[in-house]
Amino acid sequence: MKITNVEAFWLRCPIPKEKQHFSDYGLQTSFDMTLVVVTTEDGLQGFGEAKAAVGSSGVCASIVNCVENELKPILMGKDAANISRLWEEMYNGSRDHYALSRGRKFPILGRRGLTVSAMSGVDTALWDLKGKALNTPVLNLLGGACRDQMPAYASGGWADAEQIGSQLNGYVAKGFGGVKMRVGVMDETVATSVKRVQAAREALGPDIKLMADAHGTFSVPEAKQFCRGVEDCDLYWFEEPISPDNRHGTAEVRASTSIPIAAGESEYTSFDIRDLLEVRALDVIQPDAAIIGGISEAMRVGHLANVHQLELAPHCWGSAFSFMAGLQVAFASPAATIIEFSLGGNPMMYDLVNEQIQVHDGIVGAPTAPGLGLTPNWDFVQEFKQNK
Numbered sequence: 200m201k202i203t204n205v206e207a208f209w210l211r212c213p214i215p216k217e218k219q220h221f222s223d224y225g226l227q228t229s230f231d232m233t234l235v236v237v238t239t240e241d242g243l244q245g246f247g248e249a250k251a252a253v254g255s256s257g258v259c260a261s262i263v264n265c266v267e268n269e270l271k272p273i274l275m276g277k278d279a280a281n282i283s284r285l286w287e288e289m290y291n292g293s294r295d296h297y298a299l300s301r302g303r304k305f306p307i308l309g310r311r312g313l314t315v316s317a318m319s320g321v322d323t324a325l326w327d328l329k330g331k332a333l334n335t336p337v338l339n340l341l342g343g344a345c346r347d348q349m350p351a352y353a354s355g356g357w358a359d360a361e362q363i364g365s366q367l368n369g370y371v372a373k374g375f376g377g378v379k380m381r382v383g384v385m386d387e388t389v390a391t392s393v394k395r396v397q398a399a400r401e402a403l404g405p406d407i408k409l410m411a412d413a414h415g416t417f418s419v420p421e422a423k424q425f426c427r428g429v430e431d432c433d434l435y436w437f438e439e440p441i442s443p444d445n446r447h448g449t450a451e452v453r454a455s456t457s458i459p460i461a462a463g464e465s466e467y468t469s470f471d472i473r474d475l476l477e478v479r480a481l482d483v484i485q486p487d488a489a490i491i492g493g494i495s496e497a498m499r500v501g502h503l504a505n506v507h508q509l510e511l512a513p514h515c516w517g518s519a520f521s522f523m524a525g526l527q528v529a530f531a532s533p534a535a536t537i538i539e540f541s542l543g544g545n546p547m548m549y550d551l552v553n554e555q556i557q558v559h560d561g562i563v564g565a566p567t568a569p570g571l572g573l574t575p576n577w578d579f580v581q582e583f584k585q586n587k
Contacts, residue, residue: 200239200240200241200243200278200279200280200328200329200332201239201240201276201277201278201279202237202238202239202240202274202275202276202277202278202279203238203239203240203275203276204236204237204238204271204275205235205236205237205238205266205267205270205271205274205275205321206235206236206238206266206267207233207234207235207236207249207262207263207266207267207317207320208233208234208236208263208580208584209231209232209233209258209259209260209262209263209584209585210231210232210233210234210259210547210551210579210580210583210584210585211229211230211231211583211585212229212230212546212547212550212551212579212583213228213229213546214227214228214229214230214255214544214545214546215544218543218544221357221385222254222357222381222385222414224254224255224256224414227254227255227256227543227544228256229255229256230255230256230544230545230546230547231251231252231255231256231257231258231259232248232249232250232259232489232517232518232520232521232547232551233248233249233250233251233259233262233263233266233316233317233320234246234247234248234320234518234520234551234575234580235247235248235249235266235317235320235321235323235324236324236575237274237279237321237324237325237328239279239328243328243331243332244328245279245323245324245325245326245327245328245329245331245570246323246324246327246520246571246573246574246575247319247320247321247322247323247324247325247326247327247489247493247520247524248319248320248323248488248489248517248518248520248521248524249262249266249316249317249318249319249320249321249489250262250316250319250487250489250490250517250521251313251316253464253465253487253490253514253516254414254516255516255543255545259585260585261313262313262316262317262320265309265313265314265317266317266320266321269314269317270289270317270318270321273285273288273289273292274289274321279325279328279329280329280332282322282325282326282329282495283495284299285321285322285325286318286322286492286493286495286496287299289318289321290304290306290307290310290315290318290492291304291305291306291307292306292307294307310467310468311467311468311471312467315467315468315490315491315492316467316489316490318492318493319488319489319490319491319492319493319496320489320493321493322492322493322494322495322496323488323489323493323494323520323521323524323571325493326340326493326494326495326524326527326570326571327570327571327573328570329570330569330570330571331569331570333569334569335569336527336565336566336567336568336569336570336571336572337494337524337527337566337570337571338527338530338531338565338566341494341498341527341528341531342531343531344530344531344565345530345531345532345533345535346530346565347564347565348562348563348564348565349529349530349535349536349537349538349562349563349565350376350377350536350537350538350561350562350563351375351377351537351538351539351540351558351561351562351563352375352376352377352378352379352408352410352537352538352539352540352561353367353370353371353373353375353377353378353379353540353542353561354378354379354515354516354539354540354541354542354543355367355370355378355379355380355541355542355543356378356379356380356381356399357380357381357385358395359395360391360394360395360397360398361398363380363395363398363399363402364398364399364401364402364403365402367380367399367402367403367407367409368402368403370542371403371407373561374558374559374560374561374562375540375561376406376407376408376561377407377408377409377410377435377537377561378399378403378407378408378409378410379409379410379411379412379438379539380395380396380399380409380410380411380412381411381412381413381414382395382396382411382412382413382425383412383413383414383415383416383417384413384414384416384417385414385416389417389421389424389425389428390428392411392413392425392428393425393428393429396409396411396428396429396432396434397428397429397432399432400432400433405433408435408537409432409433409434409435410434410435410436410437410438410461411429411434411436411437411438412438412439413425413437413438413439413440413441414439415439415440415441415442415443415465416441416442417440417441418441419441419445419448419451419452422437422440422441422452423451423452423455423456425437425440426440426452426455426456426458427456429458430456430457430458434458434459435459436458436459436460436461436482436483436512437456437458437459437460437461438460438461438462438483438485439461439462439464439465440452440460440462443462443465443466446474446475446478446480447478447480449462449475449478449480449481450478450479450480453479453480453481453482454479459482459483459510460480460481460482460483461481461482461483461484461485461510461512462475462480462481462483462484462485463475463481463484463485463486463487463491463500463514464485464486464487464490464514464516465490466486466490466491467490467491467492468491468492468496469491469492469496469499469500469503472484472486472491472500472503473503476503476507476509481509482509482510483509483510483511483512484500484503484504484509484510484511484512484534485512485513485514486500486501486511486513486514486525486528487513487514487515487516487517487521487525488513488521488524488525488528489517489520489521489524490514493524494524494527494528497513497524497525497528498528498531498532501528501531501532501534501535502532504532504534504535505532505533505534508534509534510534510535510536511528511529511532511534511535512529512535512537512538512539513525513526513528513529513535513538513539514539515538515539515540515541516539516541516543517541517547517548518545518547518548518551519547519548519549519551519552519554519556519573520551520552520571520573522540522541522548522556523556523566523571523572523573524571525538525539526538526563526566527566527571530565530566538563540558540563550576550579551575551576551579551580552573552574552575552576553573553574553575553576554568554572554573554574
């Protein structure tokens with residue numbers, strides 16, 4: 200499986216006006232992703248996603264440059280089957296021989312940020328390649344499925360207090376037994392966020408799981424105030440209450456409430472997750488395979504979740520490729536019991552690939568197709584590919 204080419208494509212696709220929404224990121228009018236393609240000498244290709252942002256929009260030119268000008272020279276001519284070794288070589292750069300001989304990291308300066316995002320796309324593509332070469336889903340390479348199926352929760356929820364109930368019940372009508380809504384600075388005041396959550400719970404009734412996601416936009420006092428206001432709303436979790444830059448503040452919020460606290464989508468590598476766990480900041484860990492360091496690092500986070508007896512809930516807001524990467528990790532991880540399914544306007548989830556991702560009555564089955572089970576729609580790629 201000798202690597203003969205590594206490519207990256209920045210894709211930006213408009214979101215149809217009727218599917219656009221306002222959030223703390225503003226009006227979401229387009230969706231961006233970086234498609235990473237690794238090709239071997241026999242013509243086999245693996246695909247992965249690298250992210251420039253956790254939301255829908257982000258400038259991906261730097262990721263494309265990193266993949267093609269920094270990572271590609273490291274990978275060319277190497278055996279694509281040696282995924283763990285290639286991860287170390289990308290992460291440690293010219294000092295990789297020290298890392299591999301001494302069994303510890305000697306990382307390059309870009310050990311966080313877009314370099315690790317670029318690595319994420321490559322790593323996922325390598326897993327996809329290996330699964331295809333062995334004619335088995337990535338899941339089986341990670342140890343096999345811990346369960347045959349898994350509930351999905353519908354991720355959306357931007358409507359105001361008057362409309363949030365009907366919006367979320369629209370998700371429930373599609374079979375989802377859990378829903379997630381957005382709160383935080385987009386509401387202007389904590390009281391407005393509290394009112395929207397209360398309206399959501401009243402409309403949903405007691406049997407639907409309800410999560411709230413602040414996108415890291417509350418201050419510590421505001422997050423505590425929000426938790427007090429929704430304490431009786433039975434939130435399944437409260438996600439990214441404050442800035443990911445303040446892990447001690449996240450721990451302070453967690454210590455102040457009985458509501459489970461979730462975070463991790465903005466973190467790079469399992470070392471960042473370790474730091475959150477050391478200050479007891481989390482109940483639910485949410486690595487994004489397109490940010491954290493690929494499927495390899497997401498699985499390391501899954502092992503941390505298992506060891507610390509915490510829930511793993513991969514962040515799957517992205518293209519079909521990062522969704523399937525997170526799904527493979529979730530099914531292989533004992534700590535994961537629910538998976539995120541985007542119900543926002545997302546052409547990268549549906550139009551980018553030739554396959555259709557199936558969710559029946561809110562349930563996702565364990566993957567069975569080789570690799571990630573996806574192939575790009577190259578007409579879509581050509582139409583929405585951006586200049587570097």
